[in-house]
Amino acid sequence: MAAKTLEREPAVRTTFSLSAPRPSWQVGLVFVAFAALSPFLGRALSGPFNGYHALILCFGVTYAMAALPLNLLMGYAGQISLGHAAFLGVGAYASGIIAGRLGLPFVLGLLVAMAAGAVAALVIGLPALRIRGLYLALVTLGFGLAMYSLVFRLRAVTGGYAGIAVPRPKAGTFEFSNNMDLLAMVIVLFGAVWLLDRNLMRTKVGRAFLALREEEDVAAAFGIDVPRYKIYAFVLYGAFAGAAGSVLGHVIGFAQQETFTFDFSLIFVVIVLIGGLRSRSGVALSAFFFGASPRLFGFLHDWVLLVAPALVLFTLVRHPRGLGGAIAEIQHAIRGRRSAKIESDDDEAAGHLALPRPVATDTRDVEKPLVVGDVVVRFGGLVAVDGVSLDVEHNRITGLIGPNGAGKTTLFNAVSGLVQTQQGQIVVNGVDVTKMPAHRRAAAGMGRTFQQIGLVKDLSVTENLLLAQHRLASYDPVSALGFLPQVSRGERRLRERAAETLSVLRFERYADADLGELSHGQQRIVEIAAASLTSPGLLLLDEPSAGMSPAAAEALAERLIQIRDEIGQTIFLIEHHLPLVMATCDRVHVMDSGRLLTTGTPAEIRRNPDVVAAYLGGRAR
């Protein structure tokens, strides 16, 4: 661990930017200007660059617009859709009906397309709350095929095989009949989706998506309402896909069954994968290529289905970050920042553990921040926690020890709401949380860490600290889309607090490093800091010293005592490293086989023959 084999010192960022990123209205302005000028541009350029080329570019940009929502769903939120074509189809047909059949303005068609897409995604997404994992793939597959073979073929609704004509968009008296004008419109709409997507990812909503993709339990421990954010992801996906479908309809001029096939859905999955999950620019670029190139270079058409999936498989196995990863590497190279693996001394790292004062929330100081009464947790026939009653005293460090399989982590999970209790009562900071979902328990002023680091490894340290403050970001998710002033203010406050935390930890230079690049000990310290930041009432630590060197563990012990004395934190910790327990704990609970064996001071525990027997595997007298 201590071996310092730094080939090159990781770039030290002396200035840590305090300001939240600004809403990119400048970019928006460019789009608007482009749109306003496009009719003139179109005529000026019509020499070398004819309408046919413009139409091809329209396809490219539309594909990019269509791929971004799937990237949002798969890349950010970690959910899958194998029925993407159906969502696009819903949008195209909605526009066909509104703008084509009814002759209403195309903007209305666009809005209806978005609404229809959102509703469809909501209906598909709701079961995903109850059904985890693979089943979403099946349900979206079924949705795609059902829409294709029934809805998109109903003569009365969608015009049967012939489909519906989707006319060129009209805005007032201006008709986008020239392909250059159409291209300008498509670019503006694509830009709008890009901006909304970008805004979203700079706020708590985007961070919540990334967290629930990583580990739902961790997300819930930070106070993120997992089902709600899943639904947000689906609704946004559906609305944006609907909009893209509407544009696709206008570009093709038709909404037809044969456009929205099963393999069209799969191609978008391939596009997102080649672009690189989570990489907005990579996905847009790969989609643009898929949309434009077969029409630009006719001979490519046959090869796309052959080369693209092969590329995906190769990417998955060899380069999991895809095109986006390559783009990021180039960016790093241009900025002269190498993503060198940051190595450092764990012992030194732990020495720095001082925690920032937690943000005051409205939790009351109570004598016993945690009271567990007769809690039972069963998994099928196995009783993991069998009627445990214990409490944790205010401003004390309380230990929970016991042999492997004693039920310690299960008890922690029951307290933080990650497993169901069959019986008993749990009171946190004077609030009965027994029936509350996990994310609301976090709001009662309880933070926790996990045996495996409970943070997102491929987010930067700063972003992780922002994620931890999820509950403190009080703006609503809709305003996050527009990155409105209150969002900007809220984000700035979170960033200030994150920066403060980093400076207290003396981790400023890791601010922009991916968490996964830090050493295990450093990650642990960031995790404890993150959990403590928003939880003045009670801090649950699950084996904080796991994976640390003995010296680092010793330093950690000193820091925990410091947290108790200087900040006044209450700490409840599971620990196997007994010297740490002896050094820090004021009181220790011992569990064995799901039961509370005894409680006492560390000295009493050490002398207790039952405890010794439990640890040595002998039989208690």
Place this chain on the structure above:
Amino acid sequence: MGTILVIGIATGAVYGLFAFGLVLVYKATRVLNFAQAEIGAFAAFLTWTLTNPVHLPWALAAGIALAASGIVGMAFERLVIRPLISASRLTLVVATVSAGLLVGGVELKAWGGNPKILSSPFTFRGPSIAGVVLPPPRLVALIIGIVAAAVAAWFFRRTTFGLALLAAAQDVVGVRLTGIRLRHLSAFTWGVSSVIGGITGIVIALSLGAFAPFFMARLMLLAFAAAVVGGMTSLPGALVGGVAVGVAEATIAHFWISVPGLVETVMFGVIVLVLLVRPSGLLGRAA
């Protein structure tokens, strides 16, 4: 009524057989094999080439095609699934989806998008049950389905290899400790499921008359519905589910022939409903 049942059971046997392959892979490796359909289609195309332009005897052609699909499945397992086995389930879904698309792309490139017609090797007239003449390919699929179920039941209950396969899905380390080579297990299931895909591909191609790349996508939906109804982890459940889906399809075709795509829509609804109400299906055990 009898007609519906006979047609339903005969087509359902094919769905059940296909679902059987899906469940086999899912049981052993917890991966949904979205590639099985196109690997099956590949076998049909290969059979077409070997019987039409090449004029090999039918049995030999089908044998070669099935062996080839098995090899494709095992190669895929070796090159993609094994390196990714500890990746997220999302990644694995994407991997099998891409593999299916890749095989479809190969078919498009090699055989083009125009429909092909596979002539039936069976010269006898199928038996007549309840007034319905059972086409020979369906009869063969029915027999293969029953035989496959029996073999699988014996394999998973009575052989060490089969038991290890089931155990591997639960506890990889445990199986490794027994000295059984996991690699062989995983490759074996992917091979078998791909051959099953091949058999169903050929049968469906024969009964459709004309077929083009991606003709198996619909079958995939119906077979997944069958697997879900059967509980996703139950091999007999897959066969029973397949028959249920077949009978449902025959019923819909009989009464509401004029509504297009009703079968697919109903099956979509069935998947959603079963997953919501009873995720363990008819015969599956709770995970």
